[in-house]
Amino acid sequence: xxxxxxxxxxxxxxxxxxxxxxxxxxxxxxxxxxxxxxxxxxxxxxxxxxxxxxxxxxxxxxxxxxxxxxxxxxxxxxxxxxxxxxxxxxxxxxxxxxxxxxxxxxxxxxxxxxxxxxxxxxxxxxxxxxxxxxxxxxxxxxxxxxxxxxxxxxxxxxxxxxxxxxxxxxxxxxxxxxxxxxxxxxxxxxxxxxxxxxxxxxx
Amino acid sequence: xxxxxxxxxxxxxxxxxxxxxxxxxxxxxxxxxxxxxxxxxxxxxxxxxxxxxxxxxxxxxxxxxxxxxxxxxxxxxxxxxxxxxxxxxxxxxxxxxxxxxxxxxxxxxxxxxxxxxxxxxxxxxxxxxxxxxxxxxxxxxxxxxxxxxxxxxxxxxxxxxxxxxxxxxxxxxxxxxxxxxxxxxxxxxxxxxxxxxxxxxxx
DNA sequence: GGAACACTCAAATGGCTATTAAAAACTAAA
DNA sequence: TTTAGTTTTTAATAGCCATTTGAGTGTTCC
Numbered sequence: 001x002x003x004x005x006x007x008x009x010x011x012x013x014x015x016x017x018x019x020x021x022x023x024x025x026x027x028x029x030x031x032x033x034x035x036x037x038x039x040x041x042x043x044x045x046x047x048x049x050x051x052x053x054x055x056x057x058x059x060x061x062x063x064x065x066x067x068x069x070x071x072x073x074x075x076x077x078x079x080x081x082x083x084x085x086x087x088x089x090x091x092x093x094x095x096x097x098x099x100x101x102x103x104x105x106x107x108x109x110x111x112x113x114x115x116x117x118x119x120x121x122x123x124x125x126x127x128x129x130x131x132x133x134x135x136x137x138x139x140x141x142x143x144x145x146x147x148x149x150x151x152x153x154x155x156x157x158x159x160x161x162x163x164x165x166x167x168x169x170x171x172x173x174x175x176x177x178x179x180x181x182x183x184x185x186x187x188x189x190x191x192x193x194x195x196x197x198x199x200x201x202x203x
Numbered sequence: 204x205x206x207x208x209x210x211x212x213x214x215x216x217x218x219x220x221x222x223x224x225x226x227x228x229x230x231x232x233x234x235x236x237x238x239x240x241x242x243x244x245x246x247x248x249x250x251x252x253x254x255x256x257x258x259x260x261x262x263x264x265x266x267x268x269x270x271x272x273x274x275x276x277x278x279x280x281x282x283x284x285x286x287x288x289x290x291x292x293x294x295x296x297x298x299x300x301x302x303x304x305x306x307x308x309x310x311x312x313x314x315x316x317x318x319x320x321x322x323x324x325x326x327x328x329x330x331x332x333x334x335x336x337x338x339x340x341x342x343x344x345x346x347x348x349x350x351x352x353x354x355x356x357x358x359x360x361x362x363x364x365x366x367x368x369x370x371x372x373x374x375x376x377x378x379x380x381x382x383x384x385x386x387x388x389x390x391x392x393x394x395x396x397x398x399x400x401x402x403x404x405x406x
Numbered sequence: 407g408g409a410a411c412a413c414t415c416a417a418a419t420g421g422c423t424a425t426t427a428a429a430a431a432c433t434a435a436a
Numbered sequence: 437t438t439t440a441g442t443t444t445t446t447a448a449t450a451g452c453c454a455t456t457t458g459a460g461t462g463t464t465c466c
Contacts, residue, residue, distance in 0.1 A: 012413080027323050030233050033453060044415045045455080051413095055454065108319070115382040116311070116319040120230050130382050164379070164388065165395040172375025176367070179318040179333050185367065192368040192399070199402035215443080236423060247445050248425080254443095258424065 013051040015041055020062050025110045028117050029059055059118070059125060066110045067132050073099070074136070078143055085147035086197065093190045096170075100183050108178030112171045137163040154202035162200075169193055216254040218244055223265050228313045231320050232262055262321070262328060269313045270335050276302070277339070281346055288350035289400065296393045299373075304386050311381030315374045340366040357405040365403075372396055 019040050023032040034048055034055060052058045077092035100106045111129050119126040140163035147153045173189035222243050226235040237251055237258060255261045280295035303309045314332050322329040343366035350356045376392035 028320060031324055034455090035453070044417095046416080046457085047414055049455070108322075112378055113319045115378060116316045117231060119311075119381055121234055126382060126384075130384075133379060133382060161391050162395065165392050168375040168379040168388070168392050169372050170375065171378050172371040172373065175315055175318060175374050175378065176336060176371040178322055179329060179336060181329075185371070188364050189368050189371050192365065196395070196399040196402065199399065237425090238423070249427090249446080250444055252425070 012043070012047065016043075016048065016051060016058070017061050017065050020058055021065055021110075024059075024062055025066075025107050025113070028113055030117065056122070059114075059122075060128070063111075063114065063125070063128055063132070067135075070111075070132070070136065074139060078139060084150065084152060085143050086152045089143060089147075089197070090194065093194065097183065097187050097190070100177065100186060106177050106181060106183055106186075109171060109174040112175055133167055137167045139163075140166050148202075151202045153197075153200050157200055166193070215246075215250065219246075219251065219254060219261070220264050220268050223261055224268050224313075227262075227265055228269075228310050228316070231316055233320065259325070262317075262325075263331070266314075266317065266328070266331055266335070270338075273314075273335070273339065277342060281342060287353065287355060288346045289355045292346060292350075292400070293397065296397065300386065300390050300393070303380065303389060309380050309384060309386055309389075312374060312377040315378055336370055340370045342366075343369050351405075354405040356400075356403050360403055369396070 016037060019037050020032065023036055023040070027036075034045065038045065038048060048058075052061070073095070074092065077095050078088050080088050080091065083091065111132060114125060115129045119129075137160070141159045144153060144157070144159040144162055148155065148157060148159060153159075169189075170193075173186050173193075176189065177183060177186040219240060222240050223235065226239055226243070230239075237248065241248060241251060251261075255264070276298070277295070280298050281291050283291050283294065286294065314335060317328060318332045322332075340363070344362045347356060347360070347362040347365055351358065351360060351362060356362075372392075373396075376389050376396075379392065380386060380389040
């Protein structure tokens with residue numbers, strides 16, 4: 001009977017995904033070769049294809065892994081129910097800045113990177129990434145609606161549109177941070193994003 | 204004597220760069236092969252290497268070509284001296300939306316794409332792209348300072364920081380447009396960007 | 407102990423891709 | 437017409453990379 005059942009623990013498969021995440025985050029999908037991954041693990045080709053039908057399948061697994069990490073990371077800040085919505089948002093931005101400050105070489109957002117690289121060639125990846133952006137936007141929307149309810153945003157704000165804006169805005173900030181290799185860029189960018197949200201406060 | 208002197212006209216070389224721009228904008232740098240380019244032109248490999256030392260050299264030429272196009276496109280709106288700064292900015296945003304509306308499949312920004320794809324592997328590309336983002340930001344900064352001078356922005360605004368913000372913000376908007384394949388996304392995003400700038404208006 | 411299955415390995419395969427080599431075709435000037 | 441210089445073509449070369457094959461090792465359950 002196949003051992004490849006969702007929910008079971010597969011150290012080898014797990015390791016492949018982990019290393020693939022690390023390498024692909026840095027170098028992207030195409031530039032990360034199976035050789036790179038397997039050399040890092042001291043494994044041979046056959047093992048890889050025992051766990052994955054193809055490199056593309058690994059790509060999807062990597063995306064799902066990044067998605068999980070994103071959701072965990074997001075809930076660290078958005079889940080702080082004792083804080084006000086805007087306080088949670090500020091905390092999230094600070095967490096982002098701190099997180100990227102710890103890497104000497106800011107890598108940017110894996111979703112943004114994969115979206116740029118794979119959107120055209122692999123519509124399946126593009127669609128999945130669009131869903132994840134959407135899911136992320138949904139979390140922001142909820143937060144913004146809460147904010148509106150307690151007067152941290154005024155009535156007329158379209159929370160869904162604003163959430164979409166925030167998702168895009170953040171992507172851009174991360175791209176420029178990566179291109180300039182300067183976390184300060186992210187910091188200064190998010191200052192303006194916050195400034196905008198402040199301007200939407202119900203007096 | 205070599206014919207490869209800057210400023211002379213090279214129809215063949217020109218054609219290569221043009222096609223490369225088209226293909227790389229769509230598929231990116233790595234996914235665009237020399238075969239792709241030359242098949243499109245009905246040319247053979249040897250010709251390519253007569254004009255370019257390597258594919259990398261072509262990459263730099265493509266970036267410079269995109270840069271020229273960006274500057275031309277930008278001056279269409281920012282160069283309208285009879286309009287107020289913020290009117291010019293609005294016009295620019297409208298031009299962007301119209302331009303991307305004409306392609307059934309929005310391709311996003313070539314600089315953003317190349318930055319994501321090549322930043323890690325080719326620091327030379329990354330640096331050049333960072334310069335171009337910076338150049339672009341400089342144009343915005345000038346515009347914003349003009350705006351401040353006539354009261355379209357209030358005194359305390361840091362025009363350089365705000366310009367950097369705009370550049371990043373726009374990149375993100377284009378990335379999400381590309382990922383969702385929806386020009387409406389760009390339109391809605393830029394509504395918020397404008398809204399923010401409006402909130403910075405003097406008095 | 408042995409049969410079925412899970413996993414790993416080493417070695418090939420074949421396609422793709424950038425790059426090179428060398429000859430041919432064209433151009434223009436002497 | 438000769439000659440030198442340019443552009444282009446054809447035909448390799450060599451490396452990389454995803455994928456396959458088939459044999460091997462271990463493990464579990466009867």
